[in-house]
Structure formats: C-alpha cells, structure tokens
Amino acid sequence: MKFFIDTADISEIRELAAAGIVDGVTTNPSLIAKTGRTIEDVIKEICQIIGGPVSAEVTAIDVDGMIAEAERLASIANNVAVKVPATWDGFSACRALSTRGLKVNVTLCFSANQALLAAKAGATFISPFVGRLDDLGLDGVEVIREIRKIYDNDKSFNTEILASSIRTPLHVKQAALAGADIATVPPGVLRNLAKHPLTEQGLASFLADWDKAGQAIL
Secondary structure, three states: OEEEEEOOOHHHHHHHHOOOOOOEEEOOHHHHHHHOOOHHHHHHHHHHHOOOOEEEEOOOOOHHHHHHHHHHHHOOOOOEEEEEEOOHHHHHHHHHHHHOOOEEEEEEEOOHHHHHHHHHOOOOEEEEEHHHHHHOOOOHHHHHHHHHHHHHHOOOOOOEEEEEOOOOHHHHHHHHHHOOOEEEEOHHHHHHOOOOHHHHHHHHHHHHHHHHHOOOOO
C-alpha cells in the first residue's frame, strides 16, 4: 500500500519525504487555509518536494466551474491531481477532465455506489472517508471492502482506492487489509505506525547490555 500524507505543512512534508516512504500528498481547502498562503504557492512548493501525485481541490460546485478551476490547478505542475466532490456535477467534471488526460481524485466519498460512479467517470483515485463514517456509527473500512470487490469485479476499472479521513494506526492496518491501494494520513499518524512499546523496551535493553560490555562499533 502506498502512503500519501494529508497536510499542507511544508516542513512536515520535507521531513517525512526524507524518510523515503511518502508516495504523494493530499490537501484540501481547509489545510490550505491554515497556511495563510495562496493555493498556487503551496501546491507549487509541495510539487517541488514530492514527485508523486499532489491533490489540490476545486471549490466550485458546478460542472463548468470545477473544470475551469481544475485546469488552473493542473497547470501548476505535472503531478497535480485535481480533487472534485462525489456529486453528480463532480462525476461529470471527472469524466471531462479524465478524458483530457488529467489525474482526478474524487473526494468526499461515503458509499460504494459513489465509488462505482467515480470509476465509471474515469477517476484516477476515489477517496472514501473512513473516519467520518465511523463518527456516524457506520463501518468506514467495510465501505473500502465493498469498493474493492466492485472494482475487482470489473477489470476495466483503473481507479485506485485512496483511504481517507484516517485517524489512527489501526485505521491504516484495516484499510490495508481491506484492499485499499493508498492511505492518506496526517503526519502524526504516519509517525505512530513505527511505534510499539516492545520495540522501545527491547532497544533500551540492548543498549543497556552494550553499555555494560564497554565496546564501541566506531
């Protein structure tokens, strides 16, 4: 499974990208607004750091407006993936944009039916919101399983499942087991994937024994 990081914080992106495990970045209007910078400047800088897909979201809600904004965003860099909502207008915009060769991320997906429409419209990515479904007492990971089965049943679909609204390391594991192609996670969640108390205890024990041995490798 590929990892995207869900942030517009340039310092976080630089730090995590240096580890070599970041395959892309997702942003949204809320994350961009927190930077206090223009969306063009933020996306351009992120695309200079990350070679993989960088999602930038339109704010228009009508087909023509989405297409115009998407083309503007896509002109910032070759690796921009434009985000459109999982609405009827969004699917129409997705079809028009994907036909023109643009990468499209259909976001705010909450059902397998929406994911089916996105794939039919030629989406590059579909973003089911796991955490927000869980917030309503529903099973967000089950939606990923349903989407995976639908996509596997039709070999003409090339849409990748991008598990979104990931809140915990458990969400990441569950999304991977459910067949998600990608998980987009906040920086803190990505870092927490490496943590385990037994690893920390074992390391402390090894270092204590090594210190008693009075040796040095260098």
